[in-house]
Amino acid sequence: MSFRETYMYSVFWRRFRKNRFALIGGAIIVTLFILSSLAPHLTPYEPDSLDLYHVLTPPSSAHWFGTDDLGRDVLTRIIYGARVSLKVGFIAVGIAMVIGTVIGLVAGYYSGWVDSVLMRFVDIMICFPSFLLILAVITMREPSIWNIMVIIGLTSWMGVARLVRAEVLSIRERDYIMAARAIGASDPRIIFRHVFPNAMSPVLVSATLGVAGAILTESALSFLGIGVPPPTPSWGNILTSGKEYLEFAWWLTLFPGLAITVTVLSYYLVGEGVRDALDPRLNR
Amino acid sequence: MANYLLKRLIMMVPLLLGITIITFAVVHLTPGEPVEMQVAMNPRVTAEARERLRKFYGLDQPLHVQYLKWVGRLAKLDFGRSFAPDGRPVVDKIKERIPVTLSINIIALLLEFGLAIPIGVVAAIRRDTPLDKGMTVFVFLGFSIPTFWLALLLMYLFGVKLGWLPISGLHSFGSGGFGFLRQLCDMAWHLILPLSVATFGSLAAVSRYMRSSMLEVVSQDYITTARAKGLSERTVILKHALRNALLPVVTLLGFSVPGLIGGSVIMETIFSIPGMGQLAYGGVMARDYPLVMGILVIGAGLTLVGNLLSDILYAFADPRIRLGKG
Numbered sequence: 001m002s003f004r005e006t007y008m009y010s011v012f013w014r015r016f017r018k019n020r021f022a023l024i025g026g027a028i029i030v031t032l033f034i035l036s037s038l039a040p041h042l043t044p045y046e047p048d049s050l051d052l053y054h055v056l057t058p059p060s061s062a063h064w065f066g067t068d069d070l071g072r073d074v075l076t077r078i079i080y081g082a083r084v085s086l087k088v089g090f091i092a093v094g095i096a097m098v099i100g101t102v103i104g105l106v107a108g109y110y111s112g113w114v115d116s117v118l119m120r121f122v123d124i125m126i127c128f129p130s131f132l133l134i135l136a137v138i139t140m141r142e143p144s145i146w147n148i149m150v151i152i153g154l155t156s157w158m159g160v161a162r163l164v165r166a167e168v169l170s171i172r173e174r175d176y177i178m179a180a181r182a183i184g185a186s187d188p189r190i191i192f193r194h195v196f197p198n199a200m201s202p203v204l205v206s207a208t209l210g211v212a213g214a215i216l217t218e219s220a221l222s223f224l225g226i227g228v229p230p231p232t233p234s235w236g237n238i239l240t241s242g243k244e245y246l247e248f249a250w251w252l253t254l255f256p257g258l259a260i261t262v263t264v265l266s267y268y269l270v271g272e273g274v275r276d277a278l279d280p281r282l283n284r
Numbered sequence: 285m286a287n288y289l290l291k292r293l294i295m296m297v298p299l300l301l302g303i304t305i306i307t308f309a310v311v312h313l314t315p316g317e318p319v320e321m322q323v324a325m326n327p328r329v330t331a332e333a334r335e336r337l338r339k340f341y342g343l344d345q346p347l348h349v350q351y352l353k354w355v356g357r358l359a360k361l362d363f364g365r366s367f368a369p370d371g372r373p374v375v376d377k378i379k380e381r382i383p384v385t386l387s388i389n390i391i392a393l394l395l396e397f398g399l400a401i402p403i404g405v406v407a408a409i410r411r412d413t414p415l416d417k418g419m420t421v422f423v424f425l426g427f428s429i430p431t432f433w434l435a436l437l438l439m440y441l442f443g444v445k446l447g448w449l450p451i452s453g454l455h456s457f458g459s460g461g462f463g464f465l466r467q468l469c470d471m472a473w474h475l476i477l478p479l480s481v482a483t484f485g486s487l488a489a490v491s492r493y494m495r496s497s498m499l500e501v502v503s504q505d506y507i508t509t510a511r512a513k514g515l516s517e518r519t520v521i522l523k524h525a526l527r528n529a530l531l532p533v534v535t536l537l538g539f540s541v542p543g544l545i546g547g548s549v550i551m552e553t554i555f556s557i558p559g560m561g562q563l564a565y566g567g568v569m570a571r572d573y574p575l576v577m578g579i580l581v582i583g584a585g586l587t588l589v590g591n592l593l594s595d596i597l598y599a600f601a602d603p604r605i606r607l608g609k610g
Contacts, residue, residue: 021421124302127584127591131546132564136576137310139568216430220550223432224565239433246440257433264428265421268488272420 015277022273025266032263036082045073047080048231056249066251068241074251078259081233085260088149088218088228089211095153097160097207104164105191105199109172119165122158130155134217135224143226145234152214160206167199201278208271212264219260235260288599292592303584304358307577308351354577363578368570374578377563384454385552385559388475389544393537395483397490401533404494408529409521411499419491427488431547435481435554442477450474452556478555482547489540494533501529534598538591545583 016022035042051071059066065074107118137151171177172195180190215235221227222236223243230237235256242252338344342353357364363374403423407416443451450456454474455467501507502525510520548561556562560579567575 021417120298120302124299124306124584127299127303127542127587128306128580129542129545129583129587131543131549132568132580132583133310135549135565135568136580140311140571212428216428219430220432223430223550224553239430243436246436247444250440253433253436257430257437260433261425261429265424268424268428269421272424 012277019273021269025269028266039079043076045076047077047233065255077233081235084234085215089214091149092152092214093210096157100157100160101164104161108165108168122161126158138226145228163202164199171195171198205271205275212267307580364574366575367572374574381560381563385548392482396486400487400490401494404491407495408498423488423491426484431485478551498529501525535594538594541587541590
């Protein structure tokens with residue numbers, strides 16, 4: 001790590017650390033990762049083992065978050081569901097980041113007609129109500145977890161493309177790019193070795209926010225009956241299965257909803273913290 | 285100004301064409317045909333009948349021919365006939381649903397901007413105080429809560445448990461006989477829950493944008509000048525800062541359209557509101573291709589119009605935009 005990089009990280013970290021909300025959010029996210037990766041060791045129950053003698057039992061010392069309509073432990077399903085919901089969030093955002101970054105890099109670096117065509121494509125895609133688009137495509141295919149991740153990714157890259165392009169437009173004019181060109185570096189090398197690393201910081205923020213958005217989208221799809229298909233637990237479908245029992249089994253609806261809210265909120269707060277810490281205007 | 289307008293209008297043509305191409309591609313390049321759906325239910329349908337159905341819907345022609353025919357009809361505002369058993373024109377179906385969705389969303393937008401702008405301004409003025417932090421968490425909480433979940437909880441609490449508010453539809457049973465004013469009140473009463481949920485969920489974007497826009501303006505030299513010449517803080521904020529900070533926020537109007545349409549699908553499904561969202565959901569579930577395509581095109585077109593309107597508003601208010609090369 002060069003001196004400049006070390007310095008930048010320390011400035012970033014010093015600023016980020018001051019933001020208490022972002023720190024709390026970060027701590028919650030880390031805890032969630034630990035919980036979901038240790039899932040089998042933490043809970044005595046299996047996520048899909050039925051217990052028809054204990055159907056819809058309220059929270060107790062045996063079942064902290066109660067049981068569902070098939071006698072499955074709700075807490076266990078939420079912990080296992082975290083794996084699924086986080087996986088959906090990360091892979092969907094990963095896909096969006098790759099598409100958005102490549103399009104943004106190419107458009108910003110080449111400018112001219114390549115830029116115009118690509119950016120008009122972005123303008124067009126951004127007009128679509130993406131939720132409706134996702135809904136249409138998923139019902140025409142089938143609501144598998146894979147389809148859901150891919151389609152959320154394919155409909156949410158436009159913001160990233162615009163961010164990266166704007167960043168590239170200013171980076172392109174810097175002296176070190178000129179220097180790289182002067183010594184005969186190829187376009188792909190300049191783009192990926194010199195432009196890309198310097199254009200990534202705004203992407204970081206939108207990736208964080210994107211994970212939150214994808215988790216919400218998956219849960220909304222589940223609510224409409226076309227999310228991650230049961231019996232695989234996702235926060236969305238646990239919540240949805242509880243909807244019919246709301247009147248006499250509130251725990252089935254309350255806890256997964258809280259899990260979604262707290263997680264999404266944590267991602268937003270971390271995203272905001274990163275944005276503030278990266279913002280050079282706050283230096284003054 | 286006229287020049288700017290003309291340029292913007294011409295720019296819309298390729299974008300609209302692009303919207304139709306994407307819509308067509310999304311629906312036609314995914315496997316599974318509408319005919320399959322109708323045929324699968326009935327094992328006695330022969331291959332011949334299937335072909336007849338395909339021909340009837342024009343599905344036997346090559347894709348580009350289908351596309352050109354479809355766009356040609358779109359230009360005359362003919363969206364084709366719904367695949368639903370009633371077989372009514374898609375335009376009619378959408379036309380009768382649009383007023384409900386549009387008016388609910390306009391009220392929601394007014395509430396959203398009306399609440400979010402003051403929140404953003406106050407958060408900026410009281411930057412880094414507990415008030416600012418509290419409001420930040422409040423608006424993000426609204427953003428993070430799954431709307432359908434909040435709706436369910438509120439419906440349960442206020443509708444079922446307390447019995448204060450109606451939980452579905454737009455009218456009370458037998459309200460047809462009421463006078464106009466009473467009908468309006470009845471509708472407002474039915475809209476309390478959906479509108480509160482929608483507004484709470486959408487405060488974050490505008491209020492955060494307003495806050496950062498305000499912070500940026502307040503650090504400008506002319507604000508320092510205004511303060512230096514002894515104007516009251518109230519005048520400085522309301523007259524000098526707020527006016528300038530409000531400008532960029534206007535552009536958010538156009539951007540919020542796609543989200544509103546997506547949100548309508550969920551809200552209208554939960555609260556059984558007979559609007560476009562509900563129509564879209566039903567259409568998607570029944571694989572009613574002409575209907576889904578029509579709604580996608582109209583939804584994206586509305587966004588285009590929303591963007592145009594907010595840009596015009598912006599250009600109208602800020603001469604730097606229309607005189608620049610934008």
